Amino acid sequence: MLATLEHQLERLAQAGHGALLTRTRQGIEKEGLRVTPDARIAQTPHPAGLGSTLTHDFITTDYSEALLEFITPVHDTPAQALDFLTQLHAFTYSQLGDEELWCASMPCEIEGEDAIPIAEYGRSNVGQLKHVYRQGLKYRYGKMMQTIAGIHYNFSLPEAFWPAWQQLEGNTESLQAFRSAGYFRLIRNFRRYGWLLLYLFGASPALSASFMAGRPHSLEQLDADTLYLPYATSLRMSDLGYSNKAQADLQICFNHLDSYADSLHKAIHTSHPAYERIGVQVDGQYRQLNTHVLQIENEYYSDVRPKRVTESGEKPVHALMQRGVEYVEVRNTDINPLLPLGIDLEQSHFLNAFLISCLLGQADDLDEQECARVADNHTRVVNRGREPGLMLHGPEGEQPREQLAHRILDKVTRTARMLDDIEGGQCYSQAVEAQRAKVDQPDLTPSAQVLAALRDSGQSHSQWVLAMSRRHRARTAPLLQEEYARQLQQAARTSLAAQAALEAEPTVPFTDFLAEYIAS
Secondary structure: OHHHHHHHHHHHHHOOOHHHHHOOEEEEEEEEEEEOOOOEEOOOOOOHHHOOOOOOOOEEEOOEOOEEEEEOOOEOOHHHHHHHHHHHHHHHHOOOOOOEEOOOOOOOEOOOHHHOOEOOOOOOHHHHHHHHHHHHHHHHHOOHHHHOOOEEEEEEOOOOHHHHHHHHHOOOOOHHHHHHHHHHHHHHHHHHHOHHHHHHHOOEOEEEHHHHOOOOOOOEEEEOOEEEOOOOOEHHHOOOOOOOHHHOOOOOOOOOHHHHHHHHHHHOOOEOHHHHHHOOEEOOEEOOOOOEOOOOHHHOOOOEEEEOOOOOOOOHHHHHHHHOOOEEEEEEEOOOOOOOOOOOHHHHHHHHHHHHHHHHOOOOOOOHHHHHHHHHHHHHHHHHOOOOOOEEEEOOEEEEHHHHHHHHHHHHHHHHHHHHHHHOOOHHHHHHHHHHHHHHOHHHOHHHHHHHHHHHHOOOHHHHHHHHHHHHHHHHHHHOOHHHHHHHHHHHHHHHHHHHHHHHOOOOOHHHHHHHHHHO
């Protein structure tokens, strides 16, 4: 990858296109549970002051009525995206009353699945579709897994980059096809090297014991109410969380758009015996949208996805096939409970340099053997990533974690230096060096710091996260600016009116609507 990356960076610089790499486009999606003052999952409806979860552009819910999701617009700089995310937090705090916004990926103490309210989206057919989809997740995987929260980092290069790079490559296919192939090249390399992000930014080494109540596990007891693994980085991304065994046999191919779309299309059109036994409509109540391996594309829990903004009523896979890949969504980012937003500017700068390095790196496809090695590296790092002497799969066989990590960081350093040279600063190089320090000193990683803080506090996981959540609120709530307050108040009113108008329109019965949706 290094020779390829250096060659690409040098060519782009010599052709005068290097500056295009600094014009990244990024947006952030961040989830967070609403919890009661005693750290229980909230049972209240979505706050009316936050608008409609169905039609609001920036504030919605994910699986649970209590699981908020913030969505920033796409911004020209990481700082702008984080500023908007700050305002979403600050505004939301003003609407929460005595509830708190949980600042960790793993949930608060939950007494059982009955305590987890499924998100409601109103009476429209689209709203019912979203609710029934979540019912399906309950029957397929259980509710508890759906309370886990994370950060999705959306990344793209400016449109002007693609024809410039295509010309340098001497590529003669359509620009749309070239751009899609470029993003899939990024995705392949992300899968090769994404274990490093789990090591550097994983922040979920412990969880509330209630999360595993009644289920077998191999976690250790930190205290009466807290489970952990001593060298874990991201239990959220382990088999306990969104790397779910139920989807292990899907074998979605990430090499090219056509194969990716074909494998996804097959999964959403192939019935699965276990889901047939659940049933679709039982005693007049919908249990799931269908009995297919995936109800919809979003059910596939991957750590990175090719994405395109969809039009009204359009399925994501159809949008990709019609208009190509528009951006990539990085999904393996934990919420860091030590940070007010769960992510900061240094991490964002590193992610951009890392993703550009993946884009310009090796172009080889992933074969089955390499996919197996990638999956094994993932498992080792999420469960014991800081373990002394940990070995991981590399190009020359198994090698020490530190050796492989530094090799990847050497590549990202080349990209960071070029970005800094163009912008006239040091933020990218400094971000890489901060990660290099974590490789040499595992105690600097967020996962190690979270465990240390838990031990020092003498509190359970839920008690400590609640205290951190309150601290972040006290710091962030006063940052709400009048301009944003007015904008978000108006967005809430507009969204409520939009939902009401949608529900007032004449419509077909939901059964017919669902049949047409699935047939499309």
